Amino acid sequence: MKVAELQKKTHAVSVVVPVYNEAGSVASVIQRIRRTMNPLGCACEIIAVDDGSTDGTAGRATEAGAKVIRHPYNMGNGAAVKTGIRSAAGDVIVLLDGDGQHPPEDIPRLLEKLDTHHMAVGARAWNSRTGAHRNLANRIYNLFAGYVCGRRIDDLTSGFRAIDADVAREFVSLLPNTFSYPTTITLAVVRSGYSLAYVPVTAARRSGNGRSKISMLRDGPRFFLILFKIATLFSPMKIFLPCSMITFSIGFLYGLFKVLALDARYGPTSAMFMTVSALMFLIGLVSEQVTQLMFFRRQIADQHQARIRSNTLDHAPFRPGVRGK
16 A cells, blocks of 8 residues: 555554564664654554563663563563553554564555454565474464364464454453464454455564574474364364264274174274264354354444444544444
């Protein structure tokens, strides 16, 4: 989108930058954000959330012109993002890392998508400076998330995104305190019926020592656990139904094998597997009903809030926002 077109929008933008021991890069990132946002002519605040850094990161961020919020100790990347979302005053919240990996110059491309979507994510392109093992893991995560969501997910774990502030606050309590907050908010947004767009971006190599604070061996299993928890929260039958069918098939085939090839008796093991499969299905069915009830209650609450806003702002000047809200 052209700068002149973005200047016509009256969104107030809050840029949230979670940082932890990023003294070598945070000032440069904030300065690049300021250079990118200044020509747009919209109100903008830059919030650096220092997650217990010990290397002077907070001082560098303050000198660069950001509003700094400090955690007393390291609580996790997701906790820093949650603090930033709760503190943001803008209509739109932009999230990006403070290590120089995400290009602030692409923020206007994300904001452009918010004219028609509730969230826009910077999907890392093939030429991004990321490791091969990380790319393979991301592809697996994307495939699983696409199955759960029922739509293609281009980059599940990207922390570079712009989101309508009301939507972000709706799900802030669901976000984990760890690095996996992008996964949670992506699945929550899609499964709740909000719109999502992807914008290809080229991620740079991290500044400083160039190493990620995420360990695949330590954090990989925990990441999958969180992914399964969010999947069962928003689309439980996508998990319970396949597990039920697999368990039933094992019991049925084992029983058939015993009848045809062994002692011609249908043993208790087969019956146990098939009974467990029925229980899995029923648990999934009940969970699905609970999920639908949660969506229904949220829809009623949203309609109530919309009526309140309509009654309050009947005579207020029109301000363009996200379509379809």
